[in-house]
Amino acid sequence: MQETLSQGVEALIQSEKDTALKNIGYKILNEERLSFEQGVTLFEKASLGFVGTLANYVREKKHGNNTYFNRNFHVEPTNVCVFTCAFCSYSRLYKNRDEGWELSEDQIMHIVKSYDGKPVTEIHIVGGVHPKLTMEFFIKLMKKIKAHRPELHIKGYTAVELDYMFRKAKVSTEEGMKLLQQAGLQSLPGGGAEIFHQDIRQKICHDKVGTEGWLNIHRVAHNLGMHSNATMLFGHIENFEHRIDHMERLRQLQDETGGFNTFIPLKFRNGNNDMSNIPESSVVEDMRLYAISRLYLDNFPHMKAYWPMLGRQNAQLTLSFGVDDLDGTIDDTTKIYSMAGSEEQKPSLSTAELVALIKQAGRKPIERDTLYNVIKDYSEEDISALSQNPQYNS
DSSP: OHHHHHHHHHHHHHHOOOHHHHHHHHHHHTTOOOOHHHHHHHHHHOOHHHHHHHHHHHHHHHHTTEEEEEOEEEEOOBOBOSOOOTTOSSOBOGGGGGGSOBOOHHHHHHHHHTTTTSOOOEEEEOOOOOTTOOHHHHHHHHHHHHHHOTTSEEEEOOHHHHHHHHHHHTOOHHHHHHHHHHHTOOEEOOTTOSOOSHHHHHHHOTTSOOHHHHHHHHHHHHHTTOEEEEEEEESSSOOHHHHHHHHHHHHHHHHHHOOEEEEEEEEOOOTTSTTTTSOOOOHHHHHHHHHHHHHHOTTOSEEBOOHHHHOHHHHHHHTTTTOOEEEEOOTTOOOTTGGGTOSOSSOOOOHHHHHHHHHHTTOEEEEEOTTOOEEEEOTTSOHHHHHHOGGGOO
């Protein structure tokens, strides 16, 4: 099968008239790293069919037809935030906190306990940067979660949240990460990266942790043996060079630490924010972005499509453009993209629905844990039987 795939890719490359694209194609076929200039060239010149075919080749060489998901839920302690990111539809300033929410420790534990008896493997904790929520609050919270359900993997806090926590607590990044790890934190999400290039960052998120701070927090986490994800917010005021610059910095850190699990491109949604005048990118451009990301980030094992942001049908489409992971069941526990006008206003998929979505795309549904250890292969499971089983349909 792999030989047939290689032959198809080689035929595509040979038929390409543009010399620069032909050279890129052969580099991919020979497993050679693309240069910065070649990454930009793909955005400038390559058709969706060209990059999609190459990205699918890379995806299938790494993972075959396997498409991963996990059974998870999100806790968003608050949407009150000290920062004023222009693209954000989610947060509310502290002076306007009556328009938002602030969950107490007891309220968060009530959410956690509502999953007792359900086979979730991960809790994902992210939210706004609330000036009153200290590192001590989150340390106590994680200890309670671990005492209640020790096997639940805690993935939590963007680098933006962590940077603020550490500065407020007057501890170094190394000290802060060690304290959180000891309390139960096991891995980091990839949020807050946005676009690393300073020209863009200054315009859309000038007052939160900078590029070097974001990268260093993930570096420190990796050096402590923790894994993390990485994101990029695309489709707003950035250009092609800014996108490749962002990926290049991630690629360099991954060369150094090997600690990133997956890259998650996040589509800018223009509902209810200060950038609502900017039109959203087309589905074609979205798919090109996923494909080029898969080609450029050669040292990232996985590529994830966050379906609550894209919508389930477009997320399904990404599986032909380099993506091998559809995140998780989520269970309507995140509001970040629904408040920005995404198609998924109540983002929840049962295990049976996720399995069906993956099978419909001709892929193998594989339930994983946070670190991509396989929990269950659903490729031989009957969809109708799964959908009638409460364990997989709630």
